[in-house]
Amino acid sequence: xxxxxxxxxxxxxxxxxxxxxxxxxxxxxxxxxxxxxxxxxxxxxxxxxxxxxxxxxxxxxxxxxxxxxxxxxxxxxxxxxxxxxxxxxxxxxxxxxxxxxxxxxxxxxxxxxxxxxxxxxxxxxxxxxxxxxxxxxxxxxxxxxxxx
Numbered sequence: 001x002x003x004x005x006x007x008x009x010x011x012x013x014x015x016x017x018x019x020x021x022x023x024x025x026x027x028x029x030x031x032x033x034x035x036x037x038x039x040x041x042x043x044x045x046x047x048x049x050x051x052x053x054x055x056x057x058x059x060x061x062x063x064x065x066x067x068x069x070x071x072x073x074x075x076x077x078x079x080x081x082x083x084x085x086x087x088x089x090x091x092x093x094x095x096x097x098x099x100x101x102x103x104x105x106x107x108x109x110x111x112x113x114x115x116x117x118x119x120x121x122x123x124x125x126x127x128x129x130x131x132x133x134x135x136x137x138x139x140x141x142x143x144x145x146x147x148x
Contacts, residue, residue, distance in 0.1 A: 005120070006099065006100025006101045006118055006119055006120070007100045007119045007120055007121050007122070008097075008098060008099055008100045008119075009080075009097040009098060009100060009119055010080055010098065011079075011080050012073075012076070012080055012081055012082045012095055012096065012097045012098070013043075013049060013050055013073060013075065013082055015097060015119070015122075015125075016043045016050060016052075016073060016082075017043050017044075017050060018042075018043060018146060018147070018148070019040060019041070019042050019043075019146070019147045019148060020040065020041045020042075020043070020144040020145060020146055020147060021040060021144070021145045021146075021147055022037065022038070022039050022040060022041050022054060022056065022142060022143070022144055023036075023037065023038050023142070023143050024036070024037035024038075024140060024141065024142040024143075025037075025139075025140070025141050026060070026138060026139075026140050027138065027139045027140075027141075028137065028138055029137040029138065029139060030136075030137040033060065033061060035058060035059060035060035035061075036058070036059045037056055037057070037058045037059075037067060037142075038056050038057060039054060039055050039056015039057065039067070040054070040055060040056060040147070041053065041054040041144065042054075043073065046072060046073075046074075048074050048075055049072060049073050049074035049075055049082065049083075050072075050073040051070070051071075051072060051073075052069075052070065052071040052072070052073055053068070053069075053070050054067075054068060054069040054070070054071075055067070055068045070087040071084055071085065071086060071087065071092065072084070072085040072086070072087065072089065073085075073095070076094060076095070076096065078096070080096070080097075080098050081094065081095065081096040081098070082094070082095040082096075083095075084104075092106055093105065093106050093113075093115060095117060097117065097119055097125075100118065100119045101116070101117065101118050101119070102116070102117045103115070103116055103117075104117070108133075109133075110133045110134050110135075111131055111132065111133030111134075111136050112131070112132055112133065113129050113130070113131050114129065114130045114131075114132075115127055115128065115129045115130075116128045122146070123145060123146035124143070124144065124145055124146070125144050126141065126142065126143050126144065127140075127141075127142045127144075128140070128141050128142075129142075
């Protein structure tokens with residue numbers, strides 16, 4: 001979402017806690033391929049933050065396979081923010097949803113990931129990652145809708 005129609009979040013971790021329905025499109029801008037993920041993400045308790053566990057099915061080039069991902073969302077340096085880490089503890093990116101919108105970056109070998117996070121209301125948020133590099137030109141758009 002662009003244009004300033006964002007929903008501010010006082011506490012990023014408090015907002016994320018719980019179960020979310022997830023849909024994701026993966027577009028290869030260098031080719032014609034488009035993939036699709038559908039599943040759930042649980043943000044459960046973890047000492048100092050939340051454990052993000054995602055599970056579902058990913059379809060790419062007509063083949064559907066199970067897909068999972070685990071991240072750690074830890075309390076950030078400033079109140080209300082988060083420090084996102086890979087499952088093994090390596091840094092991924094910062095996350096500050098206090099204005100309802102945040103831009104983050106992550107270098108990965110020769111590639112660069114630029115993420116935009118937007119909150120539209122108490123039960124919906126989106127991430128859009130643009131991935132560029134010598135062999136990658138992707139856009140990953142993920143929509144989260146709170147369950148329960």
